[in-house]
Amino acid sequence: MMPSLGFFRMMLASGSRYxxxxxxxxxxxxRKLRHDSxxxxxxxxxxxxxxxxxxxxxxxIRAIQTGPFTYLQYLTPGVxxxxxxxxxxxxxxxxxxxxxxxxxxxxxxxxxxxxAIVLGKALSAxxxxxxxxxxxxxxxxxxxxxxxxxxxxxxxxxIVIVLGGMCFSCISMCLAPIFKTREKMMGxxxxxxxxxxxxxxxxxxxxxxxxxxxxxAAVNPLSYVIEAMRTFLIPGYYEYYQPPLLxxxxxxxxxxxxxxxxxxxxxxxxxx
Amino acid sequence: MKAVEAVNLTKMYSxxxxxxxxxxxxxxxxxxxxxxxxxxxxxxxxxxxxxxIKPTSGSITVFGIDCVKSAAAVRQISGYVPQExxxxxxLTGYENLLMYSKLYYTPKDQRExxxxxxxxxxxxxxxxxxxAKTYSGGMMRRLEIAQALMNRPKMLFLDEPSIGxxxxxxxxxxxxxxxxxxxxxxxxLLTTHDxxxxxxxxxxxxxxxxxxxxxxxSPEELKASVGGDVISLVAxxxxxxxxxxxxxxxxxxxPEEGAYELVVARGEKAIPSILESxxxxxxxxxxxxxxxxxxxxxxxxxxGARIQExxxxxxxxxxxxxxxxxx
Ligand SMILES: Nc1ncnc2c1ncn2[C@@H]1O[C@H](COP(=O)(O)OP(=O)(O)O)[C@@H](O)[C@H]1O
Ligand SMILES: [Mg+2]
Numbered sequence: 001m002m003p004s005l006g007f008f009r010m011m012l013a014s015g016s017r018y019x020x021x022x023x024x025x026x027x028x029x030x031r032k033l034r035h036d037s038x039x040x041x042x043x044x045x046x047x048x049x050x051x052x053x054x055x056x057x058x059x060x061i062r063a064i065q066t067g068p069f070t071y072l073q074y075l076t077p078g079v080x081x082x083x084x085x086x087x088x089x090x091x092x093x094x095x096x097x098x099x100x101x102x103x104x105x106x107x108x109x110x111x112x113x114x115x116a117i118v119l120g121k122a123l124s125a126x127x128x129x130x131x132x133x134x135x136x137x138x139x140x141x142x143x144x145x146x147x148x149x150x151x152x153x154x155x156x157x158x159i160v161i162v163l164g165g166m167c168f169s170c171i172s173m174c175l176a177p178i179f180k181t182r183e184k185m186m187g188x189x190x191x192x193x194x195x196x197x198x199x200x201x202x203x204x205x206x207x208x209x210x211x212x213x214x215x216x217a218a219v220n221p222l223s224y225v226i227e228a229m230r231t232f233l234i235p236g237y238y239e240y241y242q243p244p245l246l247x248x249x250x251x252x253x254x255x256x257x258x259x260x261x262x263x264x265x266x267x268x269x270x271x272x
Numbered sequence: 273m274k275a276v277e278a279v280n281l282t283k284m285y286s287x288x289x290x291x292x293x294x295x296x297x298x299x300x301x302x303x304x305x306x307x308x309x310x311x312x313x314x315x316x317x318x319x320x321x322x323x324x325i326k327p328t329s330g331s332i333t334v335f336g337i338d339c340v341k342s343a344a345a346v347r348q349i350s351g352y353v354p355q356e357x358x359x360x361x362x363l364t365g366y367e368n369l370l371m372y373s374k375l376y377y378t379p380k381d382q383r384e385x386x387x388x389x390x391x392x393x394x395x396x397x398x399x400x401x402x403x404a405k406t407y408s409g410g411m412m413r414r415l416e417i418a419q420a421l422m423n424r425p426k427m428l429f430l431d432e433p434s435i436g437x438x439x440x441x442x443x444x445x446x447x448x449x450x451x452x453x454x455x456x457x458x459x460x461l462l463t464t465h466d467x468x469x470x471x472x473x474x475x476x477x478x479x480x481x482x483x484x485x486x487x488x489x490s491p492e493e494l495k496a497s498v499g500g501d502v503i504s505l506v507a508x509x510x511x512x513x514x515x516x517x518x519x520x521x522x523x524x525x526x527p528e529e530g531a532y533e534l535v536v537a538r539g540e541k542a543i544p545s546i547l548e549s550x551x552x553x554x555x556x557x558x559x560x561x562x563x564x565x566x567x568x569x570x571x572x573x574x575x576g577a578r579i580q581e582x583x584x585x586x587x588x589x590x591x592x593x594x595x596x597x598x599x
Contacts, residue, residue, distance in 0.1 A: 027374075102354035102357050
């Protein structure tokens with residue numbers, strides 16, 4: 001039997017409602033940023049130190065071989081991705097905070113599907129990540145790091161940033177219904193971000209890692225985000241390394257989809 | 273059709289029974305109150321009804337819609353003001369309403385008028401473009417109620433609507449809640465630990481304690497069930513006992529001292545006719561006083577304890593202050 005026209009219309013209507021929920025949540029995240037953007041600057045201090053202190057020092061002692069690219073060129077996408085991860089991991093903590101306040105109960109009392117709320121929160125993290133990244137990108141340009149200014153490549157980088165923000169916020173939102181209290185989530189946030197950072201290719205190329213670390217880096221989503229960012233941001237990177245860009249983006253997408261699904265499935269537990 | 277119908281509703285948190293096989297129903301257009309101390313299970317009952325959590329057993333419907341099977345449909349016709357804070361204090365009052373009108377998929381051409389009406393209605397129009405963190409506790413609560421009206425709900429759930437508010441703000445919230453029922457016929461289910469609030473707002477009350485409903489009825493019925501109001505009067509020229517017995521139950525009578533105590537259902541209504549009868553028997557009343565029975569007496573009778581103003585009440589006030597100062 002052919003599905004009726006009514007069925008398609010219903011699917012279309014619920015699809016559009018789904019999308020509207022996701023976009024509404026991101027829209028109001030943007031509005032919050034417009035009212036108060038000081039957090040972007042406060043959260044920019046740490047990545048700035050990575051570039052200004054760690055980056056400059058390691059560039060001058062030439063301890064890490066990064067092919068024909070300067071160490072700062074190599075490091076900037078890593079620090080960018082790291083700051084995106086830090087912003088995004090905060091969303092799980094925020095979920096618990098909103099639960100404690102009552103905001104989350106209120107949000108869940110609307111007809112919006114749970115998974116649309118999860119994706120909406122993830123997209124909010126992605127949107128906020130863009131602004132965080134712009135700040136660090138600007139700092140790198142001021143430090144005279146040679147990065148691409150090609151609008152298409154920048155668009156590509158922005159897409160990767162949004163995806164990265166969504167991916168790490170979903171990981172964090174998977175943990176929130178398990179750990180449930182703000183204190184535990186703060187601890188967990190720190191306990192996962194640092195290891196993810198040091199087992200990724202953020203500050204040294206994967207080829208220089210010992211084998212056991214290589215194995216971890218291969219399943220660390222941050223590595224894929226960082227490699228995709230390097231491909232887009234460092235002029236000549238693609239031509240020199242021929243990195244598997246589609247694999248990098250595909251892996252990030254897959255990780256986002258997996259963690260978003262888990263977060264949506266666990267979501268109800270956060271209220272119990 | 274009943275607005276809400278709960279039958280043997282039970283909710284367990286692991287092995288703790290937060291709601292214990294309660295049954296109640298709410299008539300359309302009523303303000304129905306769940307009255308009880310902290311931890312009675314009021315919030316849990318609201319959350320189950322709003323489909324935020326699933327009941328362990330029993331059934332619950334809102335306007336005939338099953339809260340387990342058709343959760344989204346229940347949420348579409350319900351408005352909710354949680355016990356804690358439900359507005360985003362980093363957004364303006366207007367934006368808080370806009371966000372929810374979008375989340376309820378209000379047609380674009382109706383959004384502005386609904387938001388405008390709600391702001392007007394809750395007396396917030398002049399501050400709508402200020403960030404909500406600059407609002408007073410009472411204004412925040414009114415914004416929360418405005419927010420719950422964005423989908424024009426048939427059924428409104430208010431969890432401790434005046435918790436942590438000062439007396440003036442409290443009275444303002446009560447007025448607004450009553451108007452919602454009177455002008456739009458909105459059915460309202462509210463919870464409270466405040467006897468006075470239940471008394472002035474509710475048409476029907478269910479008293480809850482330790483997960484169970486221990487008594488229900490209108491405030492008058494409940495108060496009458498614990499004996500009613502006590503009228504004391506003083507009159508010296510003649511024995512009043514005979515006359516007084518026609519009006520209620522004589523509690524004590526000491527003609528030598530001229531002092532009498534009488535129990536009646538509605539004291540303020542009974543006094544004029546009592547005075548008239550005594551007057552017709554040529555008995556002059558020197559003084560009369562009325563002690564109304566309170567829901568506190570009711571609670572004492574059915575739950576065997578008084579409702580304490582416990583910790584969360586103060587917590588709520590502190591929470592609001594904390595939110596205001598954040599940022
Ligand atoms: N998520 C939860 N997990 C475990 N116990 C809970 C949870 N929420 C509430 N309770 C317990 O259930 C009981 C009823 O709580 P609640 O419904 O909030 O009462 P009220 O709103 O009447 O103060 C309390 O003893 C409370 O500690
Ligand atoms: Mg409560």
